[in-house]
Amino acid sequence: MTLPTTDRQRSIPELAAASAxxxxxxxxxxxxxxxxxxFSAYLGYSWFRDGAFIADGMSSAGRTGxxxxxxxxxxxxxxxxxxQIESIVASAAEGHPVPDAEMLATRFTxxxxxxxxxxxxxxxxxxGTWLWAVGEHVRxxxxxxxxxxxxxxxxxxxLCASWDRPCFDWWEEHAMHVHVSTLGCVAAGLxxxxxxxxxxxxxxxxxxxxxxxxxxxIAADGTVDGHLAKWLGSTAVDASLAAxxxxxxxxxxxxxxxxxxxxxxxxxxxxxxxxxxxLDDTFFGGGQWPLLSCMLGIAHLRAGDAERARELLAWAxxxxxxxxxxxxxxxxxxxxxxRQREWIDRxxxxxxPLLWSHAMLIRLAAELGEVAA
Ligand code: BGC
Numbered sequence: 001m002t003l004p005t006t007d008r009q010r011s012i013p014e015l016a017a018a019s020a021x022x023x024x025x026x027x028x029x030x031x032x033x034x035x036x037x038x039f040s041a042y043l044g045y046s047w048f049r050d051g052a053f054i055a056d057g058m059s060s061a062g063r064t065g066x067x068x069x070x071x072x073x074x075x076x077x078x079x080x081x082x083x084q085i086e087s088i089v090a091s092a093a094e095g096h097p098v099p100d101a102e103m104l105a106t107r108f109t110x111x112x113x114x115x116x117x118x119x120x121x122x123x124x125x126x127x128g129t130w131l132w133a134v135g136e137h138v139r140x141x142x143x144x145x146x147x148x149x150x151x152x153x154x155x156x157x158x159l160c161a162s163w164d165r166p167c168f169d170w171w172e173e174h175a176m177h178v179h180v181s182t183l184g185c186v187a188a189g190l191x192x193x194x195x196x197x198x199x200x201x202x203x204x205x206x207x208x209x210x211x212x213x214x215x216x217x218i219a220a221d222g223t224v225d226g227h228l229a230k231w232l233g234s235t236a237v238d239a240s241l242a243a244x245x246x247x248x249x250x251x252x253x254x255x256x257x258x259x260x261x262x263x264x265x266x267x268x269x270x271x272x273x274x275x276x277x278x279l280d281d282t283f284f285g286g287g288q289w290p291l292l293s294c295m296l297g298i299a300h301l302r303a304g305d306a307e308r309a310r311e312l313l314a315w316a317x318x319x320x321x322x323x324x325x326x327x328x329x330x331x332x333x334x335x336x337x338x339r340q341r342e343w344i345d346r347x348x349x350x351x352x353p354l355l356w357s358h359a360m361l362i363r364l365a366a367e368l369g370e371v372a373a
Pocket of ligand 1 (some may be wrong): 356
């Protein structure tokens, strides 16, 4: 099977290989993956969310050491905050949850500090996503997750105590809601943590009980007209839901809810192969995100439509520039063109390269058999 070359004449396997090289070259010596090496607002920070998907992409390309160094970094960040996490968990158990400002941050400097810049902190999803990535990695390559046991325990305790709190979503917005993609990340993380076999029996039982409760909440309150919703009670979709039915496998892609969600994402948010985050998006004018095309591609593939998955992959690959660098978003089709300028003035041009975009290209290409692992 050969995929079309990109308009830069770079084949998918070539772009995937170059992407893995790029990510490896930018990974910090301590294991952190920068979100983007050049974009002003992201400079010097590593996100648990981006990093987990980047590690999963690298793991899928056989870059085991890179993925494991990222998990080591996550473990150091978590272990250094053991007392904070224990106190968050104890306060929740006493019925007095700590305020959002005392919850864990979303991104950290490469040396594991919160950093001095204000950010939209308190996002739960990354603490599930890194657990999920560890689970995927160990399933793929074997090995012993005991090396990360303490950090896995801390993450499980944190998520079990906090999963139903409103928090910022993947896009660091709408903090007043409980987001279905955040819940999906929590469920996937707890499932994988329990499957790793490193938890004591009582924690494993709790993890699986909460995972069930999260999935039930998604089915009861996070589903509308048969498809997943952006947040509990919303009628809209968000492209991050492609992960819940695809790569995270919380709602099977081939199930009625999975199929209905994919159809809704195609209809509402996809133009050609480019996927918007959500209809009201105004960030940089609300363009199309190649990483989301790849997320949707994985969902399609798992629902049995490899042809659509290949189209989405080709679209994502074509966003790479002549040097092979992929952006966070492109402006071929903007939802709010009048809002593009203000972001360029504030933060400069769109982030490029965005490592998460490269990682998702690798990951979809790997699932299509286009990357040698
Ligand atoms: C996105 C986040 C992402 C961060 C770093 C933000 O603009 O909304 O999802 O984690 O950039 O890439």
